[in-house]
Amino acid sequence: MSDSSDSLFERALQLMPGGVNSPVRAFRSVGGTPFFTRSARGATLETVDGRTLIDFVCTWGPAIHGHNHPEIRDAIAAALDRGTSFGTPNPLEVDMAERIVRMVPSVEKVRMCNSGTEATMTAVRLARGFTRRDKIIKFAGCYHGHVDSLLIKAGSGALTMGNPDSAGIPDSFARETIVLPFNDADVIDQAFAEHSDSIAGVILEPYPANVGLILPEPGFLQHLRDVCTRHGSVLIFDEVMTGFRVAAGGVQEVEGITPDLTTLGKIIGGGLPVGALGGRANIMDQLAPIGPVYQAGTLSGNPLAMAAGIAALDLLDAEPPYARLDILGGRIQSTITEAARSKGLPLQVPQVGSMFALFFSASPVRDYDDATGSTTEHFKAVFQTCLENGVYLPPSPFETCFISTAHEGEAIDRACEVISNAIRGI
Ligand SMILES: *Cc1c(COP(=O)(O)O)cnc(C)c1O
Numbered sequence: 001m002s003d004s005s006d007s008l009f010e011r012a013l014q015l016m017p018g019g020v021n022s023p024v025r026a027f028r029s030v031g032g033t034p035f036f037t038r039s040a041r042g043a044t045l046e047t048v049d050g051r052t053l054i055d056f057v058c059t060w061g062p063a064i065h066g067h068n069h070p071e072i073r074d075a076i077a078a079a080l081d082r083g084t085s086f087g088t089p090n091p092l093e094v095d096m097a098e099r100i101v102r103m104v105p106s107v108e109k110v111r112m113c114n115s116g117t118e119a120t121m122t123a124v125r126l127a128r129g130f131t132r133r134d135k136i137i138k139f140a141g142c143y144h145g146h147v148d149s150l151l152i153k154a155g156s157g158a159l160t161m162g163n164p165d166s167a168g169i170p171d172s173f174a175r176e177t178i179v180l181p182f183n184d185a186d187v188i189d190q191a192f193a194e195h196s197d198s199i200a201g202v203i204l205e206p207y208p209a210n211v212g213l214i215l216p217e218p219g220f221l222q223h224l225r226d227v228c229t230r231h232g233s234v235l236i237f238d239e240v241m242t243g244f245r246v247a248a249g250g251v252q253e254v255e256g257i258t259p260d261l262t263t264l265g266k267i268i269g270g271g272l273p274v275g276a277l278g279g280r281a282n283i284m285d286q287l288a289p290i291g292p293v294y295q296a297g298t299l300s301g302n303p304l305a306m307a308a309g310i311a312a313l314d315l316l317d318a319e320p321p322y323a324r325l326d327i328l329g330g331r332i333q334s335t336i337t338e339a340a341r342s343k344g345l346p347l348q349v350p351q352v353g354s355m356f357a358l359f360f361s362a363s364p365v366r367d368y369d370d371a372t373g374s375t376t377e378h379f380k381a382v383f384q385t386c387l388e389n390g391v392y393l394p395p396s397p398f399e400t401c402f403i404s405t406a407h408e409g410e411a412i413d414r415a416c417e418v419i420s421n422a423i424r425g426i
């Protein structure tokens with residue numbers, strides 16, 4: 001008999017801070033203790049306790065094809081046969097770069113790394129090196145990984161711990177970061193008026209998806225593009241979450257906006273640890289070894305990770321799933337909105353394609369203050385009831401739910417029923 005989730009978690013608590021390697025996994029914002037997963041396939045997780053759960057976390061975004069997709073697994077197995085890491089250039093890096101450059105509209109050159117955090121950290125350094133300026137504008141509620149200068153009002157895990165800013169970040173670093181509310185063009189203009197010749201770049205999740213899900217108001221992204229162009233600042237779209245998720249070319253393709261730099265991760269790793277930074281060639285060429293901005297990685301472009309990512313992107317290319325996924329997302333959205341309405345509960349369900357979130361709030365959520373002003377108690381109740389009934393939602397009211405192609409059919413039918421019942425049971 002293998003260990004239960006409870007006994008594994010007890011052991012983990014002795015050995016690891018909070019028992020986990022990434023904070024939100026600890027279930028602290030929904031209560032209870034986490035389950036441990038033994039295996040995953042398609043739309044479901046199999047826990048060590050023998051339960052099967054329909055999974056709307058999808059490993060926090062990467063699993064757009066569902067878990068353990070046979071073509072991705074086969075690609076990893078084939079790469080494994082040739083060795084796990086070479087420390088020299090390998091052909092798969094070139095194949096990967098060709099795909100990213102072809103699929104993501106603004107990307108002319110690309111640098112692979114090992115996580116989204118590495119990608120955004122490098123993007124900020126590159127923007128500073130390119131412009132020879134120091135200040136970065138970010139938006140409250142946008143999460144860009146655990147980069148020192150970006151962990152300020154960062155949403156996601158930090159937010160659900162009731163601690164929007166991390167300890168351990170010197171004030172002198174934080175002073176170089178200007179935090180503004182999302183969806184407010186006037187404050188952008190004010191910030192540029194005040195600091196115009198010192199703003200290296202503006203970084204944002206073009207669809208903020210780490211504070212629940214927030215969508216940009218018409219014209220907001222174009223305004224950022226125009227202001228950055230006018231002031232010679234670098235516009236950075238952090239598409240670690242949205243890249244290949246809302247369209248092959250990410251939000252920039254959907255909205256028709258061309259950022260200077262783009263960060264990627266999650267889906268491009270096919271479930272292995274990968275990040276990437278891409279953009280305009282004249283900016284990217286500031287990176288070492290040809291430019292003065294240093295960046296490196298022992299395992300960057302790792303052949304197993306490239307093989308997994310290439311297989312994931314080729315599946316998207318062969319049969320773009322975006323229209324199908326949007327139908328599934330729309331069904332969940334309308335079903336649970338109706339459940340809340342019939343119960344007289346205020347609920348907003350922002351949804352775009354395969355992403356959706358639940359905000360128990362009477363009015364639409366357009367920024368961080370709206371999101372944090374929503375009622376989190378109802379979400380906790382819905383989360384727990386769903387989990388008891390075999391549906392795993394993200395264990396925090398400030399995360400986005402993800403749908404994969406493997407959810408089509410039975411999983412989505414069952415989830416609509418379980419989530420609606422949970423809402424009606426509040
Ligand atoms: C997940 C995420 C990151 C961080 O990526 P990691 O691989 O977890 O370091 C950065 N930006 C966005 C928008 C993300 O969703």
